[in-house]
Amino acid sequence: MDISTNFMGRTIKSPVIAGSCGKTAEVGNIKLLEDKGVGAVILKSLFEEQISQEISNNMRLMQNAGEMAEAYSYIAEHTKHDNVDKYLNLIRQAKESTDIPIIASINCVSANEWIQFASAVEQAGADGLELNMFIMPTNINTSSEDVEQVYQDTIQIMRRSVSLPLSLKISSYSAALAKLCQKLSWMGIANLSIFNRFIEHDIDINEQTVKPVNILSSEDELYHTIRWTAILSKLVNCPLTAGGGVHKPEDIVKLLLAGANTVQVASALYTEGADFIENANNLLRQWMEEKKYHKINDFKGRLAIDKNDRASSFFRVQYMKYFSGIE
Ligand SMILES: Cc1cc2nc3c(=O)[nH]c(=O)nc-3n(C[C@H](O)[C@H](O)[C@H](O)COP(=O)(O)O)c2cc1C
Incomplete structure (x- = not known):
């Protein structure tokens, strides 16, 4: 059974990809994932906020010490370089120690901050770059056109800055999501990754406070x-x-049938460990054998919706008696 597929310009030996998370932030883990048969690894993202937060912490220290204002910009640059250097080292080490594609990831809410970084990532040997665009459209002064423009500008600027294949990881918070995804997919990206996940929050009614919950999907x-x-x-x-909610090996088969080219997994790497990858690959091979498929393309997208099919059961979303079965 051939479970290889293509991903960002490369042939990979499995459609199961380790999504960006703490399990892809360290070379030992990345090697383990490779040993278990992962197709590619998306490194933990470098966060725009993480850099700005550290810069402002360092600046506060300087301010307390009564240092001169000219030093501030130096500190800002230094902090940024420090973080970026650590990340570039991770890319280099991961490339030296493995034979799988290593995709860098940046969390961005705009493109400008990252242009230089993107070229450094390319030079460090990354096989691609995932733009983890974390846009929660909550700003009352921002229209949906403005939000769409941020996506478009970011892709355009990044495409001009690097020749690395780009993957766009998008959130499902958008009006006209299907149209937006289609539009962005025409902008020269090598891959579209659906969806990034926002941490959720609950309310503690005793403390009357808000607290993050469901860190894992x-x-x-x-x-x-x-x-x-x-x-x-x-x-x-x-x-x-496709990614989000993959916790069982058979979920990989389901998403391939729905038309995914590759499947990202993060939470299951925490709950099941790296063995999840091996189990998923084994189940995929076994299922293909049973169904007499020789390669992924023999069944990929069998249950995807055809462009003009408005009758697909995936479009049925109302709780009509017939469908809910409990009324
Ligand atoms: C602990 C943890 C850390 C994560 N960190 C990142 C990150 O740095 N960048 C990113 O793009 N996604 C990050 N994610 C999101 C995952 O890559 C993935 O998109 C999401 O968790 C849905 O997949 P899952 O259901 O397999 O977890 C993180 C997820 C988890 C659970």
């Missing part, structure tokens, strides 16, 4: 991913990576 999140993979995979002009 749950199995139920898979259904959202399945629906949008089936909707988008034939609409977009680039390969699709």
Whole structure:
């Protein structure tokens, strides 16, 4: 059984990819994931906020010490370089120690901060760059056109700055999501990754406070991913990576049937460990054998929605009696 596929210009030996998370932030773990048969690794993101926060911490220290104002910009640059250097080292070490594609990841809410960094990533040997665009459209002064423009500008600027293949990781918070994904997929990206995940919050009614919950995804999140993979995979002009709620080996098969080219996994690496990758690859091979498929392309997208099919069951979203079955 051949479970190889293409990802960002390379042939990879499995469609199962380690998504960006703490398990991809260290070379030992990355090697372990490779040993277990992972197709590619998306490194933990370098966060725009993380850099600005450290810069402002260092600046506060300087201010307290009564240092001169001219020193501030030096500190800002120094902090940034320090973080960036650590990240570039991770890329170099991961490339030296493994044979799988290593994709760098930056969390961006705009492009400008990252132009220089993107070229450094390229020089450090990364095989691609994932733009983890974390846009929660909460600003009342920002229209949906403004939000879409940020996506477009970022891709455009990044494409001009590097020749590395780009993957765009997008959130599902957008009006006209299908149209937006299609538009962005025509802008020369090598891959579209659906979706990035926002940490959720609960309210403690005794303390009357807000606290983060569900750091790891749950199995139920898979259904959202399945629906949008089936909707988008034939609409977009680039390969699709699906992720979110993958907790069982068979979830990989489901997302491939829905049209994903590759599947990203993060939470399951915490709950099941790196063995999840091996189990998923084994189940995929076994299922293909049972169904008499020889390669991924023999069944990929079998359950994806055709462009003009408005009758697909994936579009049925209302709680009508017939469908809910409990009324
Ligand atoms: C602990 C943790 C850390 C994460 N860190 C990042 C990150 O740095 N960058 C990123 O793009 N996604 C990050 N993610 C999101 C995952 O890459 C993935 O998109 C999301 O968790 C959904 O996949 P899952 O259901 O397999 O966890 C993180 C997820 C987890 C659980």
